[in-house]
Amino acid sequence: MDNSTLVLSGVKILVIDDEPEVRDIIKRILTLYYASVMAAANAAAALEQMKTLRPDVILSDIDMPRMDGYQFIREVRNLPAYKGGQTPAVALTAFSRREDRTNAINAGFQKYLSKPVDFEELIDTIASVVGQ
Known part of the structure; x- marks a missing residue:
């Protein structure tokens, strides 16, 4: 077993994207790095999952119907710390x-990645925000 694939071992990641193919690809990649991945098709479902699953990191699309990623992260940031x-x-x-990156950070995201995402950059970014 290659130690580089263990970088996300045990990390619980909540992936939110309204595109099933994107969710599936990201989930497959992250599980190759031994992350525990939960997925939601929309922001409302993700907020429900936040109540019980307590992920270590959230990976969220921005452009989603009904509640976009900006609204979602603002809702998360309004939760008390003990609720995520x-x-x-x-x-x-x-x-x-550039303004999209600024908007994401101002809304409450720590990092911003553009699609199509480079998978090494995705893994490195997730590892950095969870302190791995």
């Missing part, structure tokens, strides 16, 4: 303008 309000979060989006 300070959970590190990474925005993952096709929006790649």
